[in-house]
Amino acid sequence: MANYTLDVNGKKSQVEVSEDTPLLWVLRDHLELFGTKYGCGIGQCGACTVHLDGNAIRSCSFPVSAVADKKITTIEGLSADGTHPVQKAWMEVDVPQCGYCQAGQIMTASAFLAQNPNPTDAEIEQAMHGNICRCGTYLRIKKAVKAASQ
Amino acid sequence: MQTKITFDRRSFLKASALAGGGFMLGFNFFAGCTSPEKEVQSIPKEWFDVNAYLKIADNGLVTIMSPNPEIGQGVKTSMPMVVAEELDVPWKMVVVEQAPLAPNSFKRQVAGGSQSLRQSWEALRMAGGTARKMLVEAAAQKWQVPAAECTTDAGQVKHEASGKSIGYGEVASAAALLEVPETVELKDPKDFKLLGKAIHNVDNKKIVTGQPLFGIDVKKEGMLIAMAAFPPAFGMKLKSVDDTATKAMPGILHVVNLDDFVAVVGKTTWEVKKGRDALKVEWEADDPLESTADQDELLTAALGRKTDEPARRDGNPEQVFSSAAKVFERTYKAPYWAHNTMEPMNFFADVRETEAILEGPIQTPEGTRRRLAKELGMEEENISIMLTRMGGGFGRRLYGDFVFEAAFISRAIKAPVKLIYTREDDMTKGLYRPYLTSTYRAAIGENGELLAFHVRGAGMNGRAVRQDNFPAGAMTHYLAESHVEPSKVTTAAWRAPGHNYVGFAEQAYLEELAHELGKDPVAFRIELLEQAKNAPIGELIYEPDRFIGVIKLAAEKAGWDTPKPGVFKGFAAYYSHNSYVAEVAEVVMKNDKPVIQKIYCGVDCGIVVNKSGAETQVVGGVIDGIGHSMYSALTIKDGASEQQNFHNYQLIRMMQVPDVEVHFVESTISPTGLGEPALPPAGGAIANALSAAIGRRLYVQPFAEALKAPLAEG
Ligand code: FES
Ligand code: FES
Numbered sequence: 001m002a003n004y005t006l007d008v009n010g011k012k013s014q015v016e017v018s019e020d021t022p023l024l025w026v027l028r029d030h031l032e033l034f035g036t037k038y039g040c041g042i043g044q045c046g047a048c049t050v051h052l053d054g055n056a057i058r059s060c061s062f063p064v065s066a067v068a069d070k071k072i073t074t075i076e077g078l079s080a081d082g083t084h085p086v087q088k089a090w091m092e093v094d095v096p097q098c099g100y101c102q103a104g105q106i107m108t109a110s111a112f113l114a115q116n117p118n119p120t121d122a123e124i125e126q127a128m129h130g131n132i133c134r135c136g137t138y139l140r141i142k143k144a145v146k147a148a149s150q
Numbered sequence: 151m152q153t154k155i156t157f158d159r160r161s162f163l164k165a166s167a168l169a170g171g172g173f174m175l176g177f178n179f180f181a182g183c184t185s186p187e188k189e190v191q192s193i194p195k196e197w198f199d200v201n202a203y204l205k206i207a208d209n210g211l212v213t214i215m216s217p218n219p220e221i222g223q224g225v226k227t228s229m230p231m232v233v234a235e236e237l238d239v240p241w242k243m244v245v246v247e248q249a250p251l252a253p254n255s256f257k258r259q260v261a262g263g264s265q266s267l268r269q270s271w272e273a274l275r276m277a278g279g280t281a282r283k284m285l286v287e288a289a290a291q292k293w294q295v296p297a298a299e300c301t302t303d304a305g306q307v308k309h310e311a312s313g314k315s316i317g318y319g320e321v322a323s324a325a326a327l328l329e330v331p332e333t334v335e336l337k338d339p340k341d342f343k344l345l346g347k348a349i350h351n352v353d354n355k356k357i358v359t360g361q362p363l364f365g366i367d368v369k370k371e372g373m374l375i376a377m378a379a380f381p382p383a384f385g386m387k388l389k390s391v392d393d394t395a396t397k398a399m400p401g402i403l404h405v406v407n408l409d410d411f412v413a414v415v416g417k418t419t420w421e422v423k424k425g426r427d428a429l430k431v432e433w434e435a436d437d438p439l440e441s442t443a444d445q446d447e448l449l450t451a452a453l454g455r456k457t458d459e460p461a462r463r464d465g466n467p468e469q470v471f472s473s474a475a476k477v478f479e480r481t482y483k484a485p486y487w488a489h490n491t492m493e494p495m496n497f498f499a500d501v502r503e504t505e506a507i508l509e510g511p512i513q514t515p516e517g518t519r520r521r522l523a524k525e526l527g528m529e530e531e532n533i534s535i536m537l538t539r540m541g542g543g544f545g546r547r548l549y550g551d552f553v554f555e556a557a558f559i560s561r562a563i564k565a566p567v568k569l570i571y572t573r574e575d576d577m578t579k580g581l582y583r584p585y586l587t588s589t590y591r592a593a594i595g596e597n598g599e600l601l602a603f604h605v606r607g608a609g610m611n612g613r614a615v616r617q618d619n620f621p622a623g624a625m626t627h628y629l630a631e632s633h634v635e636p637s638k639v640t641t642a643a644w645r646a647p648g649h650n651y652v653g654f655a656e657q658a659y660l661e662e663l664a665h666e667l668g669k670d671p672v673a674f675r676i677e678l679l680e681q682a683k684n685a686p687i688g689e690l691i692y693e694p695d696r697f698i699g700v701i702k703l704a705a706e707k708a709g710w711d712t713p714k715p716g717v718f719k720g721f722a723a724y725y726s727h728n729s730y731v732a733e734v735a736e737v738v739m740k741n742d743k744p745v746i747q748k749i750y751c752g753v754d755c756g757i758v759v760n761k762s763g764a765e766t767q768v769v770g771g772v773i774d775g776i777g778h779s780m781y782s783a784l785t786i787k788d789g790a791s792e793q794q795n796f797h798n799y800q801l802i803r804m805m806q807v808p809d810v811e812v813h814f815v816e817s818t819i820s821p822t823g824l825g826e827p828a829l830p831p832a833g834g835a836i837a838n839a840l841s842a843a844i845g846r847r848l849y850v851q852p853f854a855e856a857l858k859a860p861l862a863e864g
Pocket of ligand 1: 027037038039040041042043044045046047048049058060061
């Protein structure tokens with residue numbers, strides 16, 4: 001067990017956990033930020049995506065010891081009230097079905113658009129390839145990413 | 151013209167005044183419903199009895215309770231829309247709430263079989279229409295004018311002659327004191343203002359801001375986390391547990407042996423997972439363990455056996471086959487599929503001496519509670535199950551195994567607990583779409599005429615045959631036979647049960663048969679459907695005209711008759727869950743590899759309630775169908791699933807998704823299912839288009855395997 005100070009959504013929090021604890025479970029179990037989802041635990045589905053210093057990462061595969069001095073943003077911190085352009089686009093395009101994968105999709109998309117504000121279709125597909133949606137909302141996701149990019 | 155409907159008031163309505171002004175109308179969503187058809191027989195039956203209500207506040211704001219479990223099929227939006235339509239209120243004045251599911255105040259409902267809207271259509275409309283009629287009556291009394299002279303619009307009652315109008319909120323309290331009327335006039339569908347519009351998912355904002363809506367997000371005072379070690383193979387049971395290492399680990403509070411499985415309980419998920427993984431469990435098996443290779447032999451042997459009791463037999467098929475000029479035969483096969491809801495199974499349980507409180511994602515709360523009462527030796531009314539939004543269902547959450555497990559763990563440790571499956575638990579524990587195969591045969595006459603049709607299927611723990619499917623009804627001589635081989639590998643309803651396989655096998659066969667007979671696949675289907683319409687043979691479960699309608703719609707939108715250079719096409723048309731879907735798939739070759747480029751869909755689901763919701767259900771169903779047909783397979787070795795997680799069980803991803811274009815038939819017929827019907831024909835349509843592209847037929851799913859083989863010459 002060790003003590004870590006995490007910078008999550010602009011707030012510093014102390015947690016005492018073993019150093020191999022994935023960031024995902026620190027967020028969910030210790031900080032009660034439930035928006036970041038568990039889907040596979042092995043970096044395959046993207047449900048757990050958060051931003052680490054602005055980059056999209058799979059929080060299930062990042063031990064807490066590797067993120068302690070970095071800025072972490074979760075879906076709850078993407079905007080105060082759901083007004084981030086990607087969140088707005090998601091609502092306008094009416095993307096969610098069950099909704100479970102969508103926080104991860106939005107976090108992947110928002111980090112990607114921050115780096116590539118005017119992507120091509122192929123670039124969007126490439127960027128979103130790591131996020132699975134069992135409900136099959138991929139076409140609306142693509143449309144929403146494009147809408148947010150304009 | 152309006153439809154006048156009389157209903158049984160006893161089981162239906164109760165009006166009451168709200169504290170602080172306003173009006174509340176209780177109603178039974180399923181009063182007067184017909185019994186379920188064969189279509190949904192594999193799914194529990196308790197969805198016919200749901201009480202819910204609508205409330206009108208004194209400011210005119212309308213609250214509509216959504217009674218059904220929401221699994222992503224969109225009923226939390228579409229069902230209240232129907233009430234709002236007949237009530238004649240603008241959608242912006244409607245607030246939707248998930249019906250509270252505390253015992254004694256509400257009965258519950260199932261999400262399953264794509265039946266939510268179909269089964270409750272009339273009742274939802276009556277609820278809205280009845281409230282509207284009472285509001286009109288209240289306004290008419292206030293103005294001292296005949297109610298018949300009053301109309302409604304956008305949440306207002308109007309009296310044209312005097313130019314008066316009043317908001318619903320202002321007459322709601324008076325309306326609550328009126329007798330509930332015996333009859334109610336419903337709108338003519340052509341006057342619908344809201345239905346058919348694109349209304350967005352009512353939970354979008356909560357979803358995109360990451361609010362805790364799902365079962366896995368449940369957290370309660372004093373709640374512990376549990377994971378379980380389940381048998382690693384089908385047919386294995388627990389022999390012994392050594393929990394010494396686990397118990398010494400930080401954060402572990404209990405290890406409980408529950409005979410079928412061993413639970414590890416602690417404070418946090420990661421500690422519990424590590425503790426679970428450190429258990430030393432010995433398992434044993436009484437019988438030899440199964441494998442896909444052995445099951446393959448069993449199924450092949452079954453395909454060679456006649457049945458004494460055919461699933462369906464019309465005319466004298468045996469005789470026609472024995473004297474036919476030619477018999478055209480093809481065999482199809484498809485693997486086990488796991489459900490893989492993105493949210494793994496989980497449930498919260500707090501079981502005490504005399505009461506139990508549960509919460510989580512379950513498609514069948516009512517039936518689950520009944521069984522739970524038996525298992526726990528408790529009265530049903532002392533058990534409550536609260537529903538959460540579900541991260542997918544697809545049939546997996548019809549089964550309550552994980553609910554019972556959570557309850558047993560909580561009872562054993564005397565504490566509130568949330569059981570969580572890892573993805574590996576979720577994927578390897580069973581309840582799969584069965585492993586299925588079938589052989590289709592056609593008897594062909596001297597002049598190339600189709601004389602008789604025969605399908606024989608075999609499945610591990612499941613049926614590979616839908617005996618009443620088209621072309622049954624069009625064939626004078628028809629035979630369907632089904633074998634089910636027992637297995638310890640557990641199987642279950644999986645999105646569009648049975649159909650999810652038959653839609654591929656049957657539609658691939660019909661296309662190849664059309665080619666064999668020298669006919670265009672679309673014209674061939676229409677010709678047979680005309681036969682079924684003009685001279686139906688035996689029971690006809692589909693309406694030939696509606697079937698032909700979607701076939702023509704999809705063919706027209708896709709330009710089926712116009713060849714496109716470099717584009718290979720495939721067709722499929724399928725009836726399931728009371729809806730009709732035809733699909734045209736287009737495949738192009740890129741770098742010598744076939745790529746699915748576009749799918750055109752023609753859909754007849756009766757009235758389209760929510761355009762946005764309906765479209766996304768169809769597109770999602772098509773993509774899901776393509777994904778599983780192309781990439782997904784679960785195989786068994788030594789009794790265990792050989793796939794454990796998404797690194798070796800492939801689900802479709804964005805790059806592999808074609809464009810999907812959806813066209814609905816304009817209709818005034820009551821709405822039917824949409825969560826499932828678009829999936830089955832997708833497998834058939836892409837099998838046909840891919841086959842056209844590579845010059846050889848595909849018979850075995852997943853297709854991606856077969857596509858790895860070198861392409862045929864030319
Ligand atoms: S849960 Fe992290 S990638 Fe799936
Ligand atoms: S919306 Fe259900 S998994 Fe993506």
